[in-house]
Amino acid sequence: MENNTDKKYILEVKNLSKYFPIATNFFGKPTCYLKAVNNVSFSLEKGKTIGVVGESGCGKTTTGRSIIKLYDITSGDIYFKGQRIGAGTRSYKMAIKKAKLDCKEKIKAEVEKGLSSEELQVLKSQYKSERNAIISENEKLIKSSIYDQKYCNKEYSDKLVAEVKEKYQEIFAKLEKGFPWLATAAAGAPMLGFLGTVTGMVRAFYNMAAAGSSADITTLSGGIYEALVTTVAGLVVGIIALFAYNYLVARVDGVVNQLEAKTMEFMDLLNEPAN
Numbered sequence: 001m002e003n004n005t006d007k008k009y010i011l012e013v014k015n016l017s018k019y020f021p022i023a024t025n026f027f028g029k030p031t032c033y034l035k036a037v038n039n040v041s042f043s044l045e046k047g048k049t050i051g052v053v054g055e056s057g058c059g060k061t062t063t064g065r066s067i068i069k070l071y072d073i074t075s076g077d078i079y080f081k082g083q084r085i086g087a088g089t090r091s092y093k094m095a096i097k098k099a100k101l102d103c104k105e106k107i108k109a110e111v112e113k114g115l116s117s118e119e120l121q122v123l124k125s126q127y128k129s130e131r132n133a134i135i136s137e138n139e140k141l142i143k144s145s146i147y148d149q150k151y152c153n154k155e156y157s158d159k160l161v162a163e164v165k166e167k168y169q170e171i172f173a174k175l176e177k178g179f180p181w182l183a184t185a186a187a188g189a190p191m192l193g194f195l196g197t198v199t200g201m202v203r204a205f206y207n208m209a210a211a212g213s214s215a216d217i218t219t220l221s222g223g224i225y226e227a228l229v230t231t232v233a234g235l236v237v238g239i240i241a242l243f244a245y246n247y248l249v250a251r252v253d254g255v256v257n258q259l260e261a262k263t264m265e266f267m268d269l270l271n272e273p274a275n
Contacts, residue, residue, distance in 0.1 A: 010044055011079070012043045013043070013077075013079075015076040016039070018037040018059075018062050021033055095134065179248065186238055186244075190235055196226065196233075201227050203223035204219075
C-alpha cells in the first residue's frame, strides 16, 4: 500500500477526477462521459477546516462522496493520515495510450525523412524502449492503484484496530494496577492466619508441658486464643481481598469485552462495502 511521506496533512486530494459514463457502444463499452469532477487537488492540515464552495452541479457532493469512498474515483489519489485510501487508473491508462501513439508518430516521422534502414532500426529500438519503459511504469502504478482501492479499507481498519488496542491496553494497565497486591493478599492472608494457628498451638502445648501436672485451663488459653485470633484475622482479610479482587477483575473484563465489541463493530462498519 502506498504511503505519503508528508505527515502534516490529515487529508490530501491529488488530481481527483470522477467521470460517469452516459453513453455506450454496442458492446457496452462507454463512449461518452460526464466529467462530474475533473483534476481537483487540495490538502487539509490537522486542526484546520476547509470549505468547498461552488454553484449547484459543480461537483461538490461528488468530491465528498469520492473522498469517503462512496464512489470509485476515475483518476487521482486520496490520502488520509499519510495513507492512500483512494486511487484511480484512468490517468495511467491514458499515459500508456499516449506513449504508444507517440512511439508510432515518431517512427512515422523518421520513415518520412528517408533515413537508411540501419538508422531507422536504431531509432525504432530507441523509441520502443522509451515506450516500453513508460508502459511498464504505468502498469505498476495501475496495479498499485487497484490494490489500494480494493484493500485499503481492510488494511487501514486493521491498523486502526492495532492503534486502538494499544491505547486501551495502556488504560487497562492502569485499571489493573495493584491487582497483584490484592491477589497476594487474598492468597497470603489465610496462610498467615494458618501460621498463627500453628504457632499458637505450639505455644499452648509448650506451656502445658512446662507446667507439668499443675497445668490448668489458663495454661492453654493464651496459645489457643492466639491461634484463633490469627486464624480469624487471616480469613477475614483473605475473604475480603478475594471478593474485591474477583469483583474488580470482572469489572475490568467487562470493560475490555465491551470496548473490543464496539471496536470490532466499528471496523466491520468501515469494511462494509458501500451500496
